Structure formats: structure tokens, C-alpha cells
Amino acid sequence: MTDQPEPGGRPDAPRLTTREAAELLGVKPETVYAYVSRGQLGSVRAAGGRGSTFDADEVRALARRSGRREPSPAGGDLVFRTGGDLVFRTGITLIEQDRYYFRGVDATELARNHSYEEVAEWLWTGELRPGVRFTAPSETLAAARRTVGALPAHSGSTDRLRVAVTAAAATDPLRFDLSPGAVLSSARSLIPTLVGALPVLGPTEADGGSLARGLWPRLTARPADAPALAVLDAALALLIDHDLAASTLAARVAASARAHPYAVVSAGLGVLEGPLHGAASGLAHRMLQEAVDRGSAVPVVADHLRTGRPVPGLGHRLYRGEDPRARTLFALLEDVPQAAGALAAAREVVATTARHAPLHANIDLALAVLSVSCGMAAEAGETVFAVSRTAGWIAHALEEYGERPLRIRPSGQYTGPRPAQPLPHAP
Incomplete structure (x- = not known):
């Protein structure tokens, strides 16, 4: 293509140099001219005949079609592509040099020294609350148990957790309040509701114990002993978050659309059931x-x-x-x-x-x-994963609620027939 203005382009649109266009597209300057020659980008010869200039809006549109998104100058859009991977700025989990950290603290040390509930609070608020316990409201728990109880006997634990989330949401008329305090209140009641809605296989203890102790009889008929229970509690704490796993990305997309926290958890559970993730x-x-x-x-x-x-x-x-x-x-x-x-x-x-x-x-x-x-079923690990990761999805939802709404909006790169195609006719 020759150096001519793109048809329909705005005469007063800001112009970019070849170097600026290349940086925005994430390519070499030679590739910019390859886009021009293939008709994907228009250019205008710069004054004095030295180089070309490019319409900034057109370059940004090409960048979106190519799967690359830039952070805005004000830092409002924190989603961009680097080397083909979708990247978020997050203050929750860091993974580097074969270690991982929750808000800067070694996650394995947190799991060794603190309960699941305490680690969840740390992830949500950056504050440690020794001895904190989560409690399910009686009305919410009753609704979740009735709903789960209506499922076929062959239903898996993830099936039960999904419907329990829906039942819990239906009992919470304030679920659309996305203020941090309201979201945290929902989370602290939802997680024990999920555990309490699962069928009981073994002897249970009175309410008020740790979440791990409440989950144990839902995983096995064998009585809990202190060392095994410590392993379960640590597993719950270790699995709370692991950066932008597939289910967490789904949860953040839902939160970006301002879905309430129950819907955020439902989005995460939907992805978690995939055989390459939680299963x-x-x-x-x-x-x-x-x-x-x-x-x-x-x-x-x-x-x-x-x-x-x-x-x-x-x-x-x-x-x-x-x-x-x-x-x-x-x-x-x-x-x-x-x-x-x-x-x-x-x-x-x-x-x-x-x-x-x-x-x-x-x-x-x-x-x-x-x-x-410990005599658990094959799906026990998936159950532990799902219950634990609920806290992580909530942490990411809290972070995403503070961002610009609907910022996670990738652009499709269309590969179908070019228009205008004739109107199709039935055979």
C-alpha cells in the first residue's frame, strides 16, 4: 500500500512516528511497514519526506486485533499482553523462584502456622485475626442443605457446591452490595455454608470448630486425628490462591462485570470442574x-x-x-x-x-x-480445592471491584469469511 491516509480516518487524529507505532504494537519498525504493505495499516509521508506517520486510533485498533492491550497512561487499564500471556497487576499472590507468597509473606509458612480462616483473612484484608472462625447463618445453611439434598445420589461434590452457592445467594437480599465490608460478610458466611451443605460421611462435632474440622466428616467416614486434621487445614490454606489460574481468571471477569460475590464464586466453580484444573x-x-x-x-x-x-x-x-x-x-x-x-x-x-x-x-x-x-473418595481433593479457592476468588473479586468496570474485554481476531457474503438460502 502506498503512503496515503486511511479512508475514513479523522484528519485531526493524532499521528504517531514509526518508532511510536512499533512500540505500541510490540513489533520492530520493519514489521510496521509490513502491515502497511499488507493493507492492515495506513500511513502518511511525514513532512519533509523523512519517514511516515500513523493514525494513533488505527494503530491501537490493530494492536487490539493482534491480541495486545496497552496500559492506559493513567494506569486505569491494568490488563495487557506480554509474550502472549494475559497479565494483571495484583497485590495478592507472587510466584517466583519456586516459592509463592500471599501479600509478601511466604504462603507455606502461613499454612504451617495459621489456620485456613486466618490465612483467608490475611489474603482479604492484609490483617491477621488469630482464632477467627467462620459461621454459616442458620437460614442460609438450611436452604443450601435442602437444595443439595434434592440432587440425584450420583451427583459429585462440585455439583453440590454449585447449587449450594445458588441457594445461599437466593437467601441474601444484600448480595448486590459490593462494598468491601458487605463482600467480606458474604464470604465469611458462604464458605462454611458450602462445607455444611455437603453430605456427612462420618461423626461430626458441635458447631464452632475450625473449617477443616467441619469439612473432615464430609470427606471420610474415619474419625479425625490431630496430625491428619493438621494436614487438611494446611492443604486448605495452601490452596487459597495461586495467581491467575483459569478459575481465578473467570472469577475476575465476573467481578469486572460487577457480578455479586456469589456469582463470582459460581464462575470459578464452573471452570474448576475441568479435568485440567481442579479435577x-x-x-x-x-x-x-x-x-x-x-x-x-x-x-x-x-x-x-x-x-x-x-x-x-x-x-x-x-x-x-x-x-x-x-x-x-x-x-x-x-x-x-x-x-x-x-x-x-x-x-x-x-x-x-x-x-x-x-x-x-x-x-x-x-x-x-x-x-x-484417610479413606477418602477420589474427588476429595477437588472438594478441598473448591472450598479453599473460594476465599481466593473473593480476594480477587475485592481487588477487581476497585478497578474500572468491564476492563477485561479482549478483542476477537476474526478469521471467518470476509463480508459482504450473499444471504444464505435453505437447501
Whole structure:
């Protein structure tokens, strides 16, 4: 294309130099001229014939079509693309050098020294509240239990959690109040409601205990002992947040549209059910259970490799070494006598696979050790994940409510037939 104004462009529109256009597009100056030659960008010869200038609005439109979004000069739009990844500015979780931090504090140390509720409060408010407990309102809990009880017997835990969220929302006429205090009040009642709505499998204790103690009899019929309960509490605390995982991104999109906190949690639960996210722990459970039953992990790993299936519970795209969450749980599981067999099988899985690939244990394998050794179902890890991550979704919703509404609006790159196509006719 020759250097002519783009048809329809505004004569008074601001102009960019080639260098400025290249920076905005995230490309080299030569690529800018390639866009011009392909008709994707118009240009005008600069005064004196030295270089070209480009319509700023047109360059921004091309940047959006190319999947790149720039932060606004005022810092209002904090969503942009770097190397193909969607990036948010967030003050909640940092992951670097095989460690992760909640508001600047080592998350594994928080989980070792504080309950799930205390870590949740830290994530929400940046304040530590020793001994804090979450309580479900009786009316809300009753509605959630009735709704969950109407589901078919074969329903999974995530099915039950989703309808429990809906029931809890229906009982809260103030759910559209998005002020921080109101959102936190909803969160502190919703999480214990989710736990209390799940079917009971084992002996329960009087209300008022920790969330982990309330969740335990919903996961297994075996009585809780202190070391195993400590592992469950730590697992809940470790899983609260993990940066912008898929379910958290869905939660932030919902919050960006100013959905109430119950709808934010529903959005997160919808994504969590995917086999590549929250449900991954069930695959690790089944593999580990088979290894325990067969007395060796070697043939189990061999079967996976022979059939081309990845060995579950290994590797994580954010860590080069062992997942710090898994490392923490493995250390705590050492104090659980009944976990010895599953723990040894998990380590054999890692050692056997290491002969072929340098993969390390992730959180799914650690959760599998807990669920296998304590007589829990394969979906127990998913349940722990969902209950725990609810607090993280709320933390991200609180952060997103403070941003410009509807800022998470990517542009589609259309690849269909170019208009104008003829009107279609029925055969």
C-alpha cells in the first residue's frame, strides 16, 4: 500500500512516528511497514519526506486485533499482553523462584502456622485475626442443605457446591452490595455454608470448630486425628490462591462485570470442574491407589507411559522444581502414621518417572496421599480445592471491584469469511 491516509480516518487524529507505532504494537519498525504493505495499516509521508506517520486510533485498533492491550497512561487499564500471556497487576499472590507468597509473606509458612480462616483473612484484608472462625447463618445453611439434598445420589461434590452457592445467594437480599465490608460478610458466611451443605460421611462435632474440622466428616467416614486434621487445614490454606489460574481468571471477569460475590464464586466453580484444573487431583488419587494396591508404583507408571498417558501429580508450569505446596504437605504427612504407605508410593512414582523425565511432585500428588491414606473418595481433593479457592476468588473479586468496570474485554481476531457474503438460502 502506498503512503496515503486511511479512508475514513479523522484528519485531526493524532499521528504517531514509526518508532511510536512499533512500540505500541510490540513489533520492530520493519514489521510496521509490513502491515502497511499488507493493507492492515495506513500511513502518511511525514513532512519533509523523512519517514511516515500513523493514525494513533488505527494503530491501537490493530494492536487490539493482534491480541495486545496497552496500559492506559493513567494506569486505569491494568490488563495487557506480554509474550502472549494475559497479565494483571495484583497485590495478592507472587510466584517466583519456586516459592509463592500471599501479600509478601511466604504462603507455606502461613499454612504451617495459621489456620485456613486466618490465612483467608490475611489474603482479604492484609490483617491477621488469630482464632477467627467462620459461621454459616442458620437460614442460609438450611436452604443450601435442602437444595443439595434434592440432587440425584450420583451427583459429585462440585455439583453440590454449585447449587449450594445458588441457594445461599437466593437467601441474601444484600448480595448486590459490593462494598468491601458487605463482600467480606458474604464470604465469611458462604464458605462454611458450602462445607455444611455437603453430605456427612462420618461423626461430626458441635458447631464452632475450625473449617477443616467441619469439612473432615464430609470427606471420610474415619474419625479425625490431630496430625491428619493438621494436614487438611494446611492443604486448605495452601490452596487459597495461586495467581491467575483459569478459575481465578473467570472469577475476575465476573467481578469486572460487577457480578455479586456469589456469582463470582459460581464462575470459578464452573471452570474448576475441568479435568485440567481442579479435577486433576482425582486422576492422581486413582493412580496412587492403584500403586498402593499393587504394592509398587513401577508397573503403574509403566502402564501410563505405555499407553501414552501423562503420569498425574507431576510437574507444574510455574515451578522448575518441586511444587512448594506439595513439599509442605509431604512434610506434614510424615507425622500421619496411616499415610506411610501412600507417601512411599508417591515417592516411588516420582523416582520412577525421573528416569525418563525430570518431573517433580505437585499439589495433586500430595492431596492424593492424604485422600488415599484417610479413606477418602477420589474427588476429595477437588472438594478441598473448591472450598479453599473460594476465599481466593473473593480476594480477587475485592481487588477487581476497585478497578474500572468491564476492563477485561479482549478483542476477537476474526478469521471467518470476509463480508459482504450473499444471504444464505435453505437447501
